[in-house]
Amino acid sequence: MSIPVIEARGLTKRYGTATAVDGVNFKVAAGEIFGLLGPNGAGKTTTILMLLGLSDISSGEARVFGHDPMREPLAVKRLVGYLPDTVGFYDNMTAADNLHYTARLMGMRSAERKQKIAAALARVGLAEVAEKKVGTFSRGMRQRLGLAEIIMKDARIAILDEPTNGLDPQASIELLELIRSLKAHGVSILLSSHLLDRVQSVCDRVALFNAGKIALMGTVPELGRHVLGGGFAVEVEAESSDGIAKRLSALPGVRSVEAPAPGRFRMTCDRDLRAEAAAAVVAAGGRLKQLSLDQPSLEEIYTRYFQNVQEEARHAA
Amino acid sequence: MRREGSPWQGLGVVVLKELSDHLASARMRVLEWLVVLTALAAVYAAITQVRDVTAQDPFLFLRLFTTARDPLPSFVSFLGFLVPLMAIGLGFDAINGEHNRRTLSRILSQPIYRDALLFGKFIAGLTTLAISLIVLWLLVIGLGLLLLGVPPGGPEMGRALIFLAVTIAYAGVWLALAMLFSVVFRSPATAALVTLGLWLFLTVIWPALAPAIAEAFVPADDQALLVTTAQMLARVSPSTLYGESVLALLHPTTRALGPVYLSQLQGAVMGAPLPLWQSVMVAWPQIVGLIAASILLFVGGYVAFQRQEVRA
Numbered sequence: 295m296s297i298p299v300i301e302a303r304g305l306t307k308r309y310g311t312a313t314a315v316d317g318v319n320f321k322v323a324a325g326e327i328f329g330l331l332g333p334n335g336a337g338k339t340t341t342i343l344m345l346l347g348l349s350d351i352s353s354g355e356a357r358v359f360g361h362d363p364m365r366e367p368l369a370v371k372r373l374v375g376y377l378p379d380t381v382g383f384y385d386n387m388t389a390a391d392n393l394h395y396t397a398r399l400m401g402m403r404s405a406e407r408k409q410k411i412a413a414a415l416a417r418v419g420l421a422e423v424a425e426k427k428v429g430t431f432s433r434g435m436r437q438r439l440g441l442a443e444i445i446m447k448d449a450r451i452a453i454l455d456e457p458t459n460g461l462d463p464q465a466s467i468e469l470l471e472l473i474r475s476l477k478a479h480g481v482s483i484l485l486s487s488h489l490l491d492r493v494q495s496v497c498d499r500v501a502l503f504n505a506g507k508i509a510l511m512g513t514v515p516e517l518g519r520h521v522l523g524g525g526f527a528v529e530v531e532a533e534s535s536d537g538i539a540k541r542l543s544a545l546p547g548v549r550s551v552e553a554p555a556p557g558r559f560r561m562t563c564d565r566d567l568r569a570e571a572a573a574a575v576v577a578a579g580g581r582l583k584q585l586s587l588d589q590p591s592l593e594e595i596y597t598r599y600f601q602n603v604q605e606e607a608r609h610a611a
Numbered sequence: 612m613r614r615e616g617s618p619w620q621g622l623g624v625v626v627l628k629e630l631s632d633h634l635a636s637a638r639m640r641v642l643e644w645l646v647v648l649t650a651l652a653a654v655y656a657a658i659t660q661v662r663d664v665t666a667q668d669p670f671l672f673l674r675l676f677t678t679a680r681d682p683l684p685s686f687v688s689f690l691g692f693l694v695p696l697m698a699i700g701l702g703f704d705a706i707n708g709e710h711n712r713r714t715l716s717r718i719l720s721q722p723i724y725r726d727a728l729l730f731g732k733f734i735a736g737l738t739t740l741a742i743s744l745i746v747l748w749l750l751v752i753g754l755g756l757l758l759l760g761v762p763p764g765g766p767e768m769g770r771a772l773i774f775l776a777v778t779i780a781y782a783g784v785w786l787a788l789a790m791l792f793s794v795v796f797r798s799p800a801t802a803a804l805v806t807l808g809l810w811l812f813l814t815v816i817w818p819a820l821a822p823a824i825a826e827a828f829v830p831a832d833d834q835a836l837l838v839t840t841a842q843m844l845a846r847v848s849p850s851t852l853y854g855e856s857v858l859a860l861l862h863p864t865t866r867a868l869g870p871v872y873l874s875q876l877q878g879a880v881m882g883a884p885l886p887l888w889q890s891v892m893v894a895w896p897q898i899v900g901l902i903a904a905s906i907l908l909f910v911g912g913y914v915a916f917q918r919q920e921v922r923a
Contacts, residue, residue, distance in 0.1 A: 339922055340922075343716075343920075343921065343922060346720055348716060348719055348720065348921045349920060349921070349922075365614065365615060366614075366615040366616075367614070367615075367724070368615055368616040368620065368722045368723075368724070369615060369616075369722075371720055371721060371722040371723075372722045374720070375720075376716070376717065376720035377717075378713065378716040378717055378720075380713055381713065381717055382712040382713025382714040382717065383712075383714060383717075384712065384714060385712070395624070395628055396717070396718070396721055398621075398624040398628075399621045399624050399625075399718065399721040399722070399723050400721055400722060401620070401621075401722070440717070443717070
């Protein structure tokens with residue numbers, strides 16, 4: 295892993311006696327998409343605001359490109375583009391004018407501004423409505439306008455809070471596509487969400503928040519192994535041959551083989567054994583019809599994890 | 612702990628944006644028409660009243676501001692009433708409006724400090740008020756020239772100019788108060804109601820209440836103390852301060868704004884006008900009080916805003 299662009303060490307936020315964020319540690323590497331996941335009120339937005347220097351840090355520290363958001367908020371805010379949860383714009387101003395205002399706040403010169411705003415609006419597909427008032431925009435268009443602001447800023451890091459919240463499926467697919475293209479342009483991305491299946495498709499690594507703490511962190515398959523226990527699940531469908539199950543279970547690295555239906559086998563293994571399984575089926579004289587690796591879904595991991603947590607709590611009580 | 616960079620970064624941008632918002636807003640246009648129409652009516656009434664005495668009065672122009680003719684109050688009392696209304700109208704949704712539009716966190720995530728946003732909004736509001744007041748002032752002077760046909764003298768113009776400056780400071784107090792409540796209350800409607808309520812209380816109720824409170828705490832046999840206490844209490848209200856400074860500035864014969872003992876009047880030429888700077892000296896505590904009040908209220912709003920969480 296290269297040098298982290300965002301680093302949080304023991305980041306804590308207390309409101310009176312309540313602790314919203316409790317000793318959170320994580321690093322975001324350059325060029326990766328890092329997801330903060332968890333239920334509403336788990337402390338995701340508070341963590342983001344502390345990273346941006348918009349909320350005081352009670353204890354612990356944060357670094358964004360080596361800058362302390364408490365002491366050098368302007369340096370941090372120059373490098374980071376932020377898309378808040380349900381972003382707002384001045385409704386009585388046009389899309390382009392809204393961007394012109396923020397560009398002026400960034401201290402951009404007039405000629406540069408015009409060119410960058412036009413380019414950014416074109417990239418998010420809002421070039422035709424650049425002179426329309428934002429009051430007429432749909433939610434998805436506003437979110438895209440927010441991304442255009444980040445693009446215009448040439449931000450090195452984009453922090454997106456619940457970017458797909460409240461969007462229809464088509465709009466959120468478009469938005470995720472834009473987020474991927476940001477990554478392709480070398481922007482590191484930190485995004486928070488409680489919509490898991492959508493996030494799974496874009497995140498390189500995720501951190502699962504629960505009650506102000508990071509419960510789990512890693513890539514989705516890593517989390518799957520950790521929470522769901524089993525390693526890889528390979529599904530094999532083959533025609534008319536006996537002894538396939540035996541051969542499959544003889545493969546090194548296979549823990550168990552089940553046969554949920556005739557001709558279908560489900561193997562749990564330590565690593566991806568698809569190639570070996572195919573060879574075994576063919577060697578047994580069977581005709582291989584389908585072979586697939588079951589990716590653990592983030593939703594499954596998430597639900598299972600919180601079930602486990604609740605059960606533990608019940609046992610403790 | 613030292614912060615990096617200047618707190619004024621982005622200030623000019625915010626001021627220009629807010630100023631153009633104010634000047635183009637329907638709210639501002641309504642307020643301007645309200646002020647212009649009512650004030651012109653008052654001045655016209657004043658002119659018809661003072662025309663007869665043109666020759667005798669050395670401060671004819673100042674009469675434009677202060678003369679009332681039934682049923683209309685004078686221009687000054689109109690201003691004392693409408694300027695706070697304008698200022699509150701401009702300031703009551705300054706910060707909570709940004710909150711509710713959900714633009715606040717996006718704007719604050721740009722490389723500026725909160726200082727720039729709050730101060731920029733205050734400056735823009737005050738500039739808007741100053742522009743309308745200057746226009747109004749010029750209108751009145753122009754009308755006076757046209758209808759009276761007498762050019763104003765130097766000291767008169769000086770008094771009128773200082774009166775204009777004091778009126779702007781008075782507007783600043785109410786603007787700062789409205790902005791303070793726009794930080795404290797999340798709902799613009801609540802903020803507007805509380806500010807208007809406080810304004811009504813300070814302008815209408817408090818001056819009547821002050822003597823009653825004084826009577827309750829000061830022994831009745833000490834008349835002088837009673838009067839001064841009542842006056843000090845009444846001066847908590849910016850309206851009282853404004854009224855007193857206007858009195859000293861526009862009525863050059865005003866020698867004191869408090870009770871005067873007979874012994875102090877020995878040798879005074881009653882009814883003789885004071886020189887301009889002497890009148891300013893009489894009103895100086897009130898003028899300073901108005902400026903100090905707006906600074907204090909602004910600082911209150913500033914502190915509250917710095918500590919506020921930006922999340923909706």
